[in-house]
Amino acid sequence: MIIYENTKKGFSHDILEGMIEKRITEAIYEKTGRTTARSEIRSWMNSLEYMDNVLNDDDIPNNSGIAIEYNIPFSSKRVDMIISGLDEREKPVAVIVELKQWESADKVEGEDGIVRTFLGGGLNRTTHPSYQAWSYAKTISNFNRNVQEIPITLSPCAFLHNYVVIDGNDPLTDPQYREYTDQAPVFTRRDKVKLREFIKRYIRHGDNKGTLYLIDNGELRPSKSLQDSLVRMLEGNEEFVMLDSQKVVLEKILRAAKDSKRDGSKRVLIVEGGPGTGKSVLAVNALVKMTAEGLVATYVTKNQAPRHVYSTKLKGTRIPGATDNMFRGSGGFYKAEENVFDAILADEAHRLNEKSGLYQNLGENQIKEIINASKFTVFFIDESQRVTLKDIGTIDNILSAAGEAGAEVIGIDELDSQFRCGGSDGYMAWLDDVLGIKETANFDRIDNSYDIRIFRDPNELLMAIKEKNIVRNRSRMVAGYCWNWISEGKNRSDVHDITIPEFGFGMSWNLGSTNTWAIDPDSVKEAGCIHTCQGLEFDYVGVIMGDDLRYENGEIVTDHMKRARTDQSLRGLRTEYPNSKEAAVAADSIIKNTYRTLMSRGMEGCYVFCTDERLGEYLEERIAMFRKGVI
16 A cells, blocks of 8 residues: 655655645545654655655656555555656666665674664664665565566665765675665665666656556565475475374365455364464464465464564575565554455464553454454464463454454364474373363373473573583573563673572573574573463473462462563453452463463473472472372
8 A cells, every 4th residue: 555656746846835744644544544643744754855855857757656655565564665667678667765864873793684773762773774675675576466477676775864974884884784785775865866876777767657556556466486485495394394183284274275265255263282282383384385375374473482483494594584574473463454364374372462562552352353354364272371461362252253253163173293292292281280270180191201300409400401402402491480671681691680699590581682582592591481482392491480389388379479570461460350369360370371381392301490499399299209100
């Protein structure tokens, strides 16, 4: 969707007459129903006046097309400006311009395509402008049929009109960003003539906005090159090998997606499975297979960590942009058009919220919004992994939302192949019983091959996990959320959030500077929390149980007052449960489910340290009962 479009001549006239602000704000309200903040208007006015100056050249045809604020379909991303026309062979071309008001930037060592600049009231990390422009062009070409088949040449660039290069060694043009600046050059305040020449290189003739129409009305379809790339990435990647029950459900998913694409009827499938049953592996396989069939599909989770990890694993060799836009969060569908996707694969659906946004004030209901945005929706769910009060992803809620949308629920399928935790269903039953979640028949039957140990010293636990990690970089430390996240040190591993003074132990929470903690080699020195590791798996997991879980008078007890102030899992407890007994029950469930989830991240073993000594002794007794064959 294009917010504002005009010819170059009409755009210049609107700038000259002071009408561009009115034209854009009216178009935004007409097309989206939203009003525009004054800060956003000031930003446009500043940037667009600079662009009008750049375009003031007789060699850039007056009937070239100008688009402002192009919303990339099925994406929350917006292209600032597109200039369209015809090249020297009279073939359609579009120059994509990412506009920035930055005055300076610093490079971020060791991170691909990331810089640091003044944003949101302080210095923050963000993507390099050239990466942004390039990734927008890549996404449009990957999913727009007109761009693929006509074809339309897309030429991205970035223009930082307030940015003055002081010397020749500017961070933005550092060699570490060359992969992006070569494909999407960056122009600064003194480069207006260079930007003008860049535009003239591609646009030789006007098109009366014809190319803009083709882009804006192109059918959504994954490109053949994207299809082939994803299939090649999946083949031979052991991370995504499926077992029998997964394969059966996969074929059902593919068949239903094709049916909904063909007849336009909404369908919903619910796939249940406990930890390690391969829900995420199945979801990624379905994403790739559907894309290969020419369907527009996306993988959704609430938490960032699984999205970034699976996208990175799927790429294998780094192909930025090829898969990133196919993995998205659950909070961006409240303004999505109906049926814009052929299929949505909602992984970790038990973590869906009612409201979206930083302040939980956007949209109506994430389950309803996701169903609305897709012809066919698959919800992968494990109700036992509800770990915050705001989690509304239950089977009953999904069934209710499907009914309201007139969607056919084609089944509630269950995955039963357990290949986390040594392939042992018994371990999960043991956890349920030991943690007091529910009594089970297998309360002492742990698979003998599963390595579970209790450590009396957290330093020894960390050392053991580090040793396991040497083998395949697939072992990590995690902890209950009983220690505050120190904001001043969120990017420094030497700032220890988690401290256990009596053992001289200190450890940092996973750094805020990485979205791939689960696979970054140095991350074994940092501890993940429930929000970092849920939906992921390791060979070995080291779990630090905090003071919110204790063993007293012969039973497991929880204490939500021992949770960290920075934890949001139990926020609003008293408001939602005014009755103290009901509040205690709700908090008890969240805390126990959290540790159940943390202790089920390891496929081969789980090592545990408890700050409550009696809890450690109790867990040792329960393990010893099994080891001695006392059933």
